[in-house]
Amino acid sequence: MDSQWVIDAQGLEKSYGSGASRFDALKGVSVQIAPGETLAIVGKSGSGKSTLMHLLALLDEPDEGTLQVAGRDAKSLSKCAVNGLRNKEFGFVFQQFFLTPNVSVLDNVILPLKIAGMGGKERRKRGMEVLEQLELADKAGNKATTLSGGQKQRVVIGRALVNAPRVIFADEPTGNLDTATGAVVEDILFELNRSQGITLVIVTHDEDLAARCDRQIYIRDGLVVSQTTSTHTGLTHTGAHALVTPEALSTAGGAE
């Protein structure tokens, strides 16, 4: 089942506004994301890369084209099912942290579990596990506003990770961080992909970060201009499945 957990987009089109102010953000983009791979969506600002990520993450609906998640057409899914999907299977990391100020680090991290309706004790336990994994356990009770930038981004990753998602969507995850902190955050993300088989979809304009991914899609003016596959890991994106161990899959599957 997990090997079928593919996001398959065909001919996605999306435009904003109408008439003279009409802006075609995407003009027919097809992309497939296999479980366990790391994909970089690369492009300049305004290229449509963020729009593509929003469509892939079911945050928005395409005007044209089809999107299938795990074999099911996204259009056929109810609102509730889409919410459930985003809540349980997806994690989000944004360039800005969007942490709730005046609320503790732990409470920020467990927000998705709270939305999912998990019990108080259980979600605190799971939240602490994630914070320990990210070496932030000692900050659990601190207010989110008291942390440094790198710590905040780690909290954000913790929040994306807490529901044990299959896919983490990261929109410019290091855009707001200095090089050293950014590198640490990147390491954490790729480590999660390696150890837990979590699929990574990273939107970036940073070539170095893109190069660390298995596969890169270059977008310009709403169209895919080129696709490359990294060989530095000695794996093509099709080979990425082999990296996912059965144990890692059962961990990821625990999100159900």
Added chain:
Amino acid sequence: MRTKDLVATAISNTFRSKLRTTLTVLAIFVGAFTLTLTNAVGAGVSQYVDAQVGALGAPDVFIITQASDATTAGDGPVKYNAGSSASVSSQQGPPGTTTKALTDTDLTKIADTAGIVSVDPIRSVQPDYIEYGTGTQYEFSINATSAVTTADLTAGAQLDGSASEAQLVLPDTFVTPLGFASADDAVGASVSIGITDILGEQHTVNATIVGVSLESLLAAGAGANDALIAELADAQSGGIETAVTSYGVAVAHFDKALSADAVTALKADLATEGYTANTIEDQLGAVQTVINGIVGVLNAFAVIALIAAAFGIINTLLMSVQERTREIGLMKAMGMSGGKVYTLFSLEAIVIGFLGSAIGAGVAIGLGSALSAVLSQGLLSGLPGLNILLFEPTSVAFVILLVMLIAFLSGTLPAQRAAKQNPIESLRYE
């Protein structure tokens, strides 16, 4: 999201912006405080009136007068008719109107009406004084309708209409001057009442005190049963048949078994014959209507304050939605449904409403009870038994629920805005 978590989140969100919440709560506080107080005044005065007049006089009694005269300006004088033009107008009508008196013929006609058991004219007697033993004599008056009403007693029992013994219910202000140690002491004592007849000769009538009543707003004077009134009237007439055959008011007993509809029908029957029949309840109703009207106006002011406060809630929540755009977008991106977002903001409105109304009602009860106690000792000591502010748990609960409802309705617009927010728009970086 679980309901428990939603409520907890709403409460903690409410306290996130303390100053803003405090100010909004204050606005609601004013409205809830006023509404609680005006309701309490209404309840207090109503209860007093019930005890005073009501004390629910005999439920099977009509007070009957001639229907208001048809003579109106422009009709010219009415021709005299020995049969129908009663000699005197009574003092029973409202000021500025004349009410024709009832004659013996009228009484017979009323008595013959189906459903009426008996009819008695109200005879007014003017005693000169009351005296206990050989003590001081005090000026004294008797309430002509006391036989059909129930007194607000502090001691003893009500008058017995069928007793042959002359009975008196003494206002409690007379207890000490007449030389009794207490109200209970007065019960059972025999007093003498002085009355002057039409020839100028003074007579004394003895009566037994059966009860002591609180002074009443609406029925001044002592209560006397039929036997005492008859005895006094006889004394007053000086044994001469004065041929007084007209009365301002008559009291008719109707069948106790009659239903409310039958009573209304009976009233209509009497009206077609030219009589106005009112039960004690009707007369009480008139007073209650006035009081309810006053309380209604006061309540309207309180509600206006609440409506002003409602705009405060809308404003507060709209600002809150604006400020928390990102947070709402994030929650929606993480799979929170629009309905839950709506519920969250509505709950925040309700929490604000509850805080304002609970504090408002609480302070109103505290201050009002103290004020009521002070007033009943001071300014209102002349109205014994009046508890000007009566806080009924149901009406306080109603005020709190009403304010929470208003708060919920005010929260609708901001909550809808939050629920409709597009997560992508909310999460834009610029």
